[in-house]
Amino acid sequence: AQKVTQAQTEISVVEKEDVTLDCVYETRDTTYYLFWYKQPPSGELVFLIRRNSFDEQNEISGRYSWNFQKSTSSFNFTITASQVVDSAVYFCALSEPDFGNQFYFGTGTSLTVIP
Amino acid sequence: EAQVTQNPRYLITVTGKKLTVTCSQNMNHEYMSWYRQDPGLGLRQIYYSMNVEVTDKGDVPEGYKVSRKEKRNFPLILESPSPNQTSLYFCASSLLAGRGNQPQHFGDGTRLSIL
Numbered sequence: 001a002q003k004v005t006q007a008q009t010e011i012s013v014v015e016k017e018d019v020t021l022d023c024v025y026e027t028r029d030t031t032y033y034l035f036w037y038k039q040p041p042s043g044e045l046v047f048l049i050r051r052n053s054f055d056e057q058n059e060i061s062g063r064y065s066w067n068f069q070k071s072t073s074s075f076n077f078t079i080t081a082s083q084v085v086d087s088a089v090y091f092c093a094l095s096e097p098d099f100g101n102q103f104y105f106g107t108g109t110s111l112t113v114i115p
Numbered sequence: 116e117a118q119v120t121q122n123p124r125y126l127i128t129v130t131g132k133k134l135t136v137t138c139s140q141n142m143n144h145e146y147m148s149w150y151r152q153d154p155g156l157g158l159r160q161i162y163y164s165m166n167v168e169v170t171d172k173g174d175v176p177e178g179y180k181v182s183r184k185e186k187r188n189f190p191l192i193l194e195s196p197s198p199n200q201t202s203l204y205f206c207a208s209s210l211l212a213g214r215g216n217q218p219q220h221f222g223d224g225t226r227l228s229i230l
Binding site: 006009033035043044045047050091093095097100101102103104105106107108 | 217218
């Protein structure tokens with residue numbers, strides 16, 4: 001079974017629209033860590049955010065915001081007023097410290113922002 | 116400059132010819148990891164290491180070997196490469212703070228083609 005599910009394979013939005021990328025996870029750990037990474041067309045992987053399971057506060061960083069809901073095992077990512085530079089593949093990931101610190105990535109969501 | 120360095124960046128080789136992809140980090144990170152990225156499958160962890168002489172299998176270890184003789188280096192070895200190992204490979208490293216992973220720093224990737 002997939003530990004991290006990103007059901008949206010591809011999303012296209014017009015510039016300045018808001019867009020939410022979904023991430024649903026499955027874990028047997030009580031303490032775990034969730035991450036989002038961005039992979040622009042140039043191919044490098046860029047860290048965006050890390051959240052531990054005890055911190056359910058939503059976070060905002062500029063145009064980016066994250067909504068963590070333990071009750072639904074979701075860690076969704078919203079980009080407000082999208083820009084062409086946001087076009088990339090976005091990955092959600094899970095780490096379970098009590099089970100060896102293995103990392104699980106989702107299959108990624110490819111976001112295209114149309115000018 | 117803090118970085119994870121992978122070599123080579125590109126390699127085309129033939130089935131059965133042993134190859135090694137090197138990975139080195141200069142950040143004194145305990146945790147190092149190898150991933151492969153394939154279309155539609157996201158990043159899948161091959162092997163990871165939480166410290167010198169400690170290695171663990173990830174989700175797709177078959178056909179690969181690793182070693183961690185020094186903290187900074189974590190080479191990926193394909194003893195007898197096959198075409199299904201054609202992929203984009205990433206090495207990553209991170210601190211282990213307390214029990215959990217800090218954000219991973221990724222290398223630039225190695226594109227391997229096995230003919």
